Amino acid sequence: MQTSGKIYVAGHTGMVGSAIVKKLKEEGFTNIIGKTMEELDLTDQQAVAGFFRSEEPEYVILAAAKVGGILANDTYRAQFIYENLMIQNNIIHASYTFGVKKLLFLGSSCIYPKNCPQPIKEEYLLTGELEQTNEPYAIAKIAGIKMCENYHRQYNCNFISVMPTNLYGPNDNYNLETSHVLPALIRKIHLAHCLETANWDAIRSDLAQRPIEGVDGTYTQEAILMVLNKYGILTNPDINNAIHGTDNANTGSSTLNPLPITLLLWGSGKVYREFLHVEDMAAACIQVFKEMGAADLAKLNPDHLVTFLNIGSGIDQTITELAHLIKEIVGFKGKIMFDHIHADGTFRKLLNVSRLNTLGFKPKYTLREGIQMVYENYKKEK
Numbered sequence: 001m002q003t004s005g006k007i008y009v010a011g012h013t014g015m016v017g018s019a020i021v022k023k024l025k026e027e028g029f030t031n032i033i034g035k036t037m038e039e040l041d042l043t044d045q046q047a048v049a050g051f052f053r054s055e056e057p058e059y060v061i062l063a064a065a066k067v068g069g070i071l072a073n074d075t076y077r078a079q080f081i082y083e084n085l086m087i088q089n090n091i092i093h094a095s096y097t098f099g100v101k102k103l104l105f106l107g108s109s110c111i112y113p114k115n116c117p118q119p120i121k122e123e124y125l126l127t128g129e130l131e132q133t134n135e136p137y138a139i140a141k142i143a144g145i146k147m148c149e150n151y152h153r154q155y156n157c158n159f160i161s162v163m164p165t166n167l168y169g170p171n172d173n174y175n176l177e178t179s180h181v182l183p184a185l186i187r188k189i190h191l192a193h194c195l196e197t198a199n200w201d202a203i204r205s206d207l208a209q210r211p212i213e214g215v216d217g218t219y220t221q222e223a224i225l226m227v228l229n230k231y232g233i234l235t236n237p238d239i240n241n242a243i244h245g246t247d248n249a250n251t252g253s254s255t256l257n258p259l260p261i262t263l264l265l266w267g268s269g270k271v272y273r274e275f276l277h278v279e280d281m282a283a284a285c286i287q288v289f290k291e292m293g294a295a296d297l298a299k300l301n302p303d304h305l306v307t308f309l310n311i312g313s314g315i316d317q318t319i320t321e322l323a324h325l326i327k328e329i330v331g332f333k334g335k336i337m338f339d340h341i342h343a344d345g346t347f348r349k350l351l352n353v354s355r356l357n358t359l360g361f362k363p364k365y366t367l368r369e370g371i372q373m374v375y376e377n378y379k380k381e382k
Contacts, residue, residue, distance in 0.1 A: 014171065060102075088140065
């Protein structure tokens with residue numbers, strides 16, 4: 001690959017896409033293009049074809065997707081399968097039609113069966129039943145992998161895929177209604193810590209930037225406590241007795257005393273999850289993109305025609321362990337409990353990254369280091 005080659009990064013403003021663009025620039029690539037959702041609707045086949053016709057990208061990195069946590073996946077099932085299929089179909093087919101030299105498609109570790117042997121090897125794809133909570137998203141991602149594989153087989157297109165584990169980092173989604181588990185925990189524990197120290201300025205600042213169900217920093221303390229309560233940030237005693245003195249919603253000041261806080265999290269806390277900082281993921285993606293083609297990846301899987309590669313840290317922990325790590329980093333002193341009612345999703349999905357490691361890749365950040373960086377940046381955002 002020449003550093004002057006034109007590279008189209010689909011989804012360049014998202015957490016994954018922006019990290020990839022940053023890494024490409026660090027690697028010296030100078031001809032990177034992208035379009036926002038307002039500029040180009042990737043679900044519109046004609047619009048995508050028109051874009052490829054006019055821009056003529058030589059390389060494509062497909063990081064655009066409709067994503068969300070377990071609640072969003074299970075709630076917006078039709079949207080997740082429709083929008084992701086349309087985005088993938090349009091970009092992959094346009095890449096073939098307009099002669100793109102190489103394409104990298106980003107999938108997800110949720111593609112694997114829910115009861116896979118651990119750690120999960122690439123060849124375990126399609127060997128069992130999927131986890132129901134994110135089945136529509138997983139099916140869409142599997143379709144994208146198989147499109148790349150079969151466009152290579154039929155048309156000899158140099159289209160490859162990578163399967164990242166759970167990611168976190170800059171530009172993550174902290175919307176408690178749609179976010180993944182790690183950013184949701186960071187925000188909930190941050191808000192719980194602010195509440196236990198009666199730091200209402202910080203609470204109002206947080207809600208001003210990211211309202212929860214429409215509740216922003218201008219709402220009364222009682223309204224804010226009610227919505228925090230809904231998302232598991234509980235005051236003791238009952239929140240109806242938590243308001244003391246005069247509420248000054250317009251000034252942001254308060255006479256609310258520090259309160260003992262219990263954080264009630266969804267699920268059992270016993271499931272295991274693997275995490276990778278998005279900058280480490282981007283580094284792995286660019287290394288694979290530069291060094292490997294579809295034929296090369298197939299050689300790594302001699303017993304299976306597999307043209308994709310797992311990307312992860314190779315280390316996992318329970319959600320309980322993750323929550324207590326974040327609690328320590330944030331400085332939260334309250335209790336953490338689990339409701340045991342909400343769905344956990346797949347019990348464990350640790351990726352086997354032995355084939356990635358043959359390329360010499362190792363993550364730069366430990367989980368503690370990565371979360372510490374992310375939390376410091378989160379507190380600075382206004």
